[in-house]
Amino acid sequence: MEKVLVTGAAGYIGSVLVNQLLRDDKKVIAFDILNFGGESLLSIYNHPNFTFVKGDVRVKEDYQALLDQVDSVVHLAAIVGDPACSKLPEVATETNWEASKELFDLCKEKKNIKRFVFASTCSNYGKMEGNDFLNEDSPLNPVSLYAKLKVKFEKYLLGSEVREDFAATALRFSTVYGISPRIRFDLTVNEFVRELSFGRELVIFGEQFWRPYCHVEDLARSCILVLKSDPKLVKQEVFGVGDSNENYQKKMLADIMQEVIPNSVVKYVKRDEDPRDYRVEFSKIANTLGFKITKRVPDSVEAIHELLKAGVLIDPWDKKYQNI
């Protein structure tokens, strides 16, 4: 049975991915420092194919022995998002760049490891020039430390000489949303729904700015798709992950939500500059690997709204649901 090491496994995307890998009959070693706790892994903790190891990707000794046991590595562990990286620039540099490089270099040398999947981001594009859709061939213009570190490691990964039977892939995720065992409310869609679901006035800055969005289940599925794809198609390749029809301006998101959530009030505040304004087309992953999303923003707003209204989360404003 194939065995996968997932770093950052207790996180928003990692906890969904681990569930999917187990359902897919993979053995999983989940590795995480538990910055936001590990409750997200409770429901699978007793699964016979699941092992959890608490550790720090910045400390080679914490994970080195695990690399001898696995066939693939999905590397999600990071300081995630612009605010968290600005607040902790040294930890972000150590984690997102230095530790990623060291982990990757070790994986390249381990003959048992055939795949390495890295979670990059569409934030790498920064602000688009004009109205054209961006894709994997577009120039990168990272404007935050978070994106700069992602670009730096992505370039290192793609430019590295690797063994014939080792395929490394960078996935540029869209902005994620949706329900996960470690749900985050510092992400646009989830945060907007939370505010409106509890009758708070939603204040939107820069309603005209575009971003691509993708459901957390679909992003996690893209990692498994890469692990299963013909290595020739994914070796030292970068793919955007999302759907070309899932680019939204913030106002479009609010309009969708106002249709679903009764009596919701939105206030718009004009802002002319946003460093992250981009539309992305995702034909490469669709045409090369056959990736299709299963969930769209309009269908998912109601699910998040119902979760909140049902009181499943005691305090949706709890710090554990934010990365900063």
Ligand SMILES: NC(=O)c1ccc[n+]([C@@H]2O[C@H](COP(=O)([O-])OP(=O)(O)OC[C@H]3O[C@@H](n4cnc5c(N)ncnc54)[C@H](O)[C@@H]3O)[C@@H](O)[C@H]2O)c1
């Ligand atoms: N959420 C998004 O919109 C988005 C978009 C694009 C890319 N990504 C990327 O996807 C990956 C996962 O993001 P997420 O939203 O699940 O974030 P998250 O913050 O929920 O999860 C990250 C996990 O990494 C762990 N971690 C942090 N530092 C660590 C260390 N030194 N050692 C071991 N574990 C450590 C944390 O404890 C956390 O559980 C990240 O690499 C992120 O940059 C996320």
